Amino acid sequence: MLKKCAKCKKEKDATKFYKSKIHKYNLSPWCIDCQSEFYKKRYWNNREKSLKQSKLYYIANKVKQLKQCKKYRQKNRTLINKRKKENTQKNLNSWIRYFGNKFFYCEICLKKIYYFSGDVSKSVHFDHKQENLSIKRPYSWLTQHYANQNNINIWVKCNFGKLCLLCNRAIPTANRKQWIRKVDDYILKRKRKEE
Numbered sequence: 001m002l003k004k005c006a007k008c009k010k011e012k013d014a015t016k017f018y019k020s021k022i023h024k025y026n027l028s029p030w031c032i033d034c035q036s037e038f039y040k041k042r043y044w045n046n047r048e049k050s051l052k053q054s055k056l057y058y059i060a061n062k063v064k065q066l067k068q069c070k071k072y073r074q075k076n077r078t079l080i081n082k083r084k085k086e087n088t089q090k091n092l093n094s095w096i097r098y099f100g101n102k103f104f105y106c107e108i109c110l111k112k113i114y115y116f117s118g119d120v121s122k123s124v125h126f127d128h129k130q131e132n133l134s135i136k137r138p139y140s141w142l143t144q145h146y147a148n149q150n151n152i153n154i155w156v157k158c159n160f161g162k163l164c165l166l167c168n169r170a171i172p173t174a175n176r177k178q179w180i181r182k183v184d185d186y187i188l189k190r191k192r193k194e195e
């Protein structure tokens with residue numbers, strides 16, 4: 001028996017059709033070739049669609065993740081900053097305990113100065129502009145180090161000159177002796193003119 005395929009319109013033997021109880025002659029209206037072609041197409045279409053969907057999902061998810069990451073980093077940054085601040089305070093407190101409420105006299109002008117006064121004009125200015133010191137920036141070093149025995153030893157070894165703000169500002173970093181001699185010469189010269 002021959003049957004015409006509803007899809008390709010070719011007449012084919014009944015064996016070239018799937019059996020189907022809901023159709024006429026208990027045969028599927030499409031031939032096996034057409035039907036498998038149709039299923040194949042549907043499979044690939046769906047595959048592409050589902051791939052696209054998963055890709056979109058992936059991108060959307062990625063964006064979401066990135067946003068969360070950023071949020072996390074921001075949250076973290078505040079936390080890190082807070083910890084840093086706390087650490088700085090902890091370090092400074094340890095040095096305040098070590099130095100005590102000590103005051104000094106500026107080694108040049110003898111002005112009374114304190115370690116931590118909160119007022120720069122009344123605070124010690126460490127004369128660190130000397131060569132071969134292991135601590136380059138005394139105040140920031142203090143904020144970054146805890147006053148344990150090891151750090152205290154490092155600090156003491158530096159033996160910073162303790163000056164007031166003005167004296168510290170006045171003296172140059174290099175060739176100090178030469179500079180002083182020149183200042184001295186200058187004063188003498190001026191004095192002679194006055195006389």
Ligand SMILES: [Zn+2]
Pocket residue numbers: 005006007008009010030031032033034
């Ligand atoms: Zn067909």
Ligand SMILES: [Zn+2]
Pocket residue numbers: 106107108109110111163164165166167168
């Ligand atoms: Zn001074």
